Amino acid sequence: MISLGMFGFKALWSPYLLVFLVLVILGYFYIINKYKDKNHVTETKQKVFFVIGILLVYTAQGSPIDLIGHIIFSAHMTEMAVLYLVAPIFLINGIPNWLWRNILKPKVVNSFFTFATKPLIALLIFNVVFSIYHYPLVFDTVKTNNVYHFLFTNILFFMAVFMWFPVINNLPERQTLSDIQKIGYMFGNGILLTPACALIIFAGHPFYATYNDPVLWSKAMELCVSPDLLKSLNISGPEVFNFMSAREDQQVGGVIMKIIQEIVYGSVIGYNFFKWAKREQNGNKIDPISSNPLLLKKT
Numbered sequence: 001m002i003s004l005g006m007f008g009f010k011a012l013w014s015p016y017l018l019v020f021l022v023l024v025i026l027g028y029f030y031i032i033n034k035y036k037d038k039n040h041v042t043e044t045k046q047k048v049f050f051v052i053g054i055l056l057v058y059t060a061q062g063s064p065i066d067l068i069g070h071i072i073f074s075a076h077m078t079e080m081a082v083l084y085l086v087a088p089i090f091l092i093n094g095i096p097n098w099l100w101r102n103i104l105k106p107k108v109v110n111s112f113f114t115f116a117t118k119p120l121i122a123l124l125i126f127n128v129v130f131s132i133y134h135y136p137l138v139f140d141t142v143k144t145n146n147v148y149h150f151l152f153t154n155i156l157f158f159m160a161v162f163m164w165f166p167v168i169n170n171l172p173e174r175q176t177l178s179d180i181q182k183i184g185y186m187f188g189n190g191i192l193l194t195p196a197c198a199l200i201i202f203a204g205h206p207f208y209a210t211y212n213d214p215v216l217w218s219k220a221m222e223l224c225v226s227p228d229l230l231k232s233l234n235i236s237g238p239e240v241f242n243f244m245s246a247r248e249d250q251q252v253g254g255v256i257m258k259i260i261q262e263i264v265y266g267s268v269i270g271y272n273f274f275k276w277a278k279r280e281q282n283g284n285k286i287d288p289i290s291s292n293p294l295l296l297k298k299t
Contacts, residue, residue: 004064006233011225014062017173020056021062031099032201042096050094056087070143070221070237073211073246077253081260083153084130084160086177089196089264092161100171112145117165119177119185126163127192129156134196136207143210143220160180163189186269193261206246261290 028050032042059065060083069076095103104110116122131226132138132154142148166173167182179184206212210220214237223232242249 004067007067007225008229011067014058014066014224017062018058021058025051025054032096035098037100040096040098042099046094046096048094049090052128053090053094056082056090060087067224068241070224071217071241073208073249074244074253074256077257078260081257081264083157084126086265087155088161088164089168089268090125092164093170097171100169113162116162117174117176119166119181122159122162123185123188123192126156126159127189129159130193131196134200134208139207140209140216140220143208143223146223151225167272168262179272179279182272183269184274186265186272190261190265194258197254197258197261201251201258203247203250206250208246208250211245211249213237276296 009015029047030046036042060079063076064078067084069079070183104113116125135143142152166177167185169175199215200207209216211217217238218230239246244252
């Protein structure tokens, strides 16, 4: 009987990543408790958000979903959606304002972060790089090279954080978008992500050799399973685990990404719309970005 357990505990649960993320959580609680006073308050919901964000990162990158994502393309797209469209929201909201200010205090960090989170730049770079990643030649190359895979995955994650920051952050001095602009920003994100999803969904043939070529699939699997163990299992290819054809699996993956994107983006758009409507109803016509210190400095 075919079972994922045959790949071993390390491949299924990524213990090194688990230890690293546990240390991140411990470091987070150490810092917020060490500097705890009336000027450094961390709300309970922020602590919960941060832990949820880390758990989502582990679910996407360290749980069996990551292993399945090397076997089934639709699982890979689920992993991508969780890692880039959901986890950053919780992590950004999980870091209190005072800690954000300390993180961004060094001049070099502040300058780079300010540039990287400029709405137009953040929006374009994330979506362009995400689309390039899913170009077949790039995708198969990244999926079969440990260094490229590590770099691409982590760089894209930080780009996702930059993309979400202008909409999600709670720092008064970094509110570069009004509520209506945030709605437009999210619509723009949805539009830019659509071509990559549509190409995957409506393709007449499977794009990715790492999911239908046994040789390249085995090479891709070596990123999470030792080559010796993989050879001893004598598995012909991913079709052993997948009840769908490669093309159907690819289409389902594109649909999953699009559905999750619509739910997440729609929720953020709805939240900002009702916030704007409430402000209008209360007669507050003040543009929330008009008192932004960053913008005032430029003028």
